[in-house]
Amino acid sequence: MLGIRISYWCVTVILRKYRYVKIGAMNETVSVILNRKSTRQFLRKAIPEETKADIIAATLRAPTAGNLMLYSIIEVNEQAVKDTLAISCDHQPFISRAPWVLLFLADYQRWFDYFEFCGTGDFARRAGLPVRNPAEGDLMLACCDALIAAQTAVIAAESCGLGSCYIGDIMENYETHRDLFKLPRYTFPICLLCLGYPTKAQKARRPTSRFDQQFIVFKNSYQRLRESEFEKMFDKEQARAFRNSEELNGAVNVGQLIYRRKFAADFTMEMNRSVKAILKQWGDD
Numbered sequence: 127m128l129g130i131r132i133s134y135w136c137v138t139v140i141l142r143k144y145r146y147v148k149i150g151a152m153n154e155t156v157s158v159i160l161n162r163k164s165t166r167q168f169l170r171k172a173i174p175e176e177t178k179a180d181i182i183a184a185t186l187r188a189p190t191a192g193n194l195m196l197y198s199i200i201e202v203n204e205q206a207v208k209d210t211l212a213i214s215c216d217h218q219p220f221i222s223r224a225p226w227v228l229l230f231l232a233d234y235q236r237w238f239d240y241f242e243f244c245g246t247g248d249f250a251r252r253a254g255l256p257v258r259n260p261a262e263g264d265l266m267l268a269c270c271d272a273l274i275a276a277q278t279a280v281i282a283a284e285s286c287g288l289g290s291c292y293i294g295d296i297m298e299n300y301e302t303h304r305d306l307f308k309l310p311r312y313t314f315p316i317c318l319l320c321l322g323y324p325t326k327a328q329k330a331r332r333p334t335s336r337f338d339q340q341f342i343v344f345k346n347s348y349q350r351l352r353e354s355e356f357e358k359m360f361d362k363e364q365a366r367a368f369r370n371s372e373e374l375n376g377a378v379n380v381g382q383l384i385y386r387r388k389f390a391a392d393f394t395m396e397m398n399r400s401v402k403a404i405l406k407q408w409g410d411d
């Protein structure tokens with residue numbers, strides 16, 4: 127009996143290591159979510175059209191504010207466009223090698239055009255309603271819609287054996303992306319998704335760690351963290367980040383490392399410039 131238990135334990139540990147096992151009594155969906163990781167290396171294997179259709183169908187079932195579907199999806203098929211994105215999105219060559227690339231737009235243009243088609247300007251004046259253009263709040267709501275749709279695509283894809291990676295850098299270089307995709311005024315390129323079958327190496331990679339939930343999930347009110355909690359929060363992260371001392375380049379803790387690598391990095395500065403340029407388009411003239 128003990129022998130059987132030990133063998134079961136060994137097999138479980140090995141399978142868990144390679145992420146082929148559902149841990150505990152977990153249902154399949156939760157298991158897919160817990161085992162997901164970003165994929166940046168893809169097999170040169172075409173994705174069947176039926177699989178793509180299933181993923182798109184699932185994506186369009188995502189919750190959407192007021193059932194308005196305040197987003198659009200542009201499928202990027204042209205290699206030349208993928209190559210441009212690989213440069214314009216902070217020089218990430220794997221974008222040009224991704225078999226399936228989807229651009230998610232927050233989109234109020236469609237509804238605004240329809241309002242115009244329906245004569246809502248005159249209607250609003252007669253009814254004493256505000257006459258207005260899509261503004262910042264509408265944009266935030268449309269971004270929520272687009273991101274929820276994108277994440278639904280990620281999980282649907284994962285359940286079909288496809289890996290994916292978000293590209294947030296699509297918010298950079300607005301002028302390039304506006305011209306490339308003929309983006310009208312009331313759209314906002316909120317994220318790009320690269321999808322494809324993961325390579326063996328990508329599959330074997332363990333999911334990345336997360337901060338412990340005590341620092342992320344609060345009860346009833348927001349909790350600002352104290353020094354001792356930060357120390358606890360960054361214990362493991364600190365050790366991991368500092369393994370490669372060459373990376374540090376003068377930084378003495380994780381905060382300084384991330385400040386340099388992300389918060390004050392050139393790509394972040396460009397993202398803020400670019401987003402400001404997009405925001406100027408929204409709201410009343």
Ligand SMILES: Cc1cc2nc3c(=O)[nH]c(=O)nc-3n(C[C@H](O)[C@H](O)[C@H](O)COP(=O)(O)O)c2cc1C
Nearest residue numbers: 162163164165166218291292293294295317333334
């Ligand atoms: C909004 C957003 C933008 C992201 N942008 C990029 C990106 O431009 N390039 C990239 O390689 N990964 C990008 N990622 C993936 C994250 O780096 C990744 O989710 C994170 O490191 C956690 O790893 P995991 O997804 O494997 O769990 C992005 C993820 C999100 C949610």
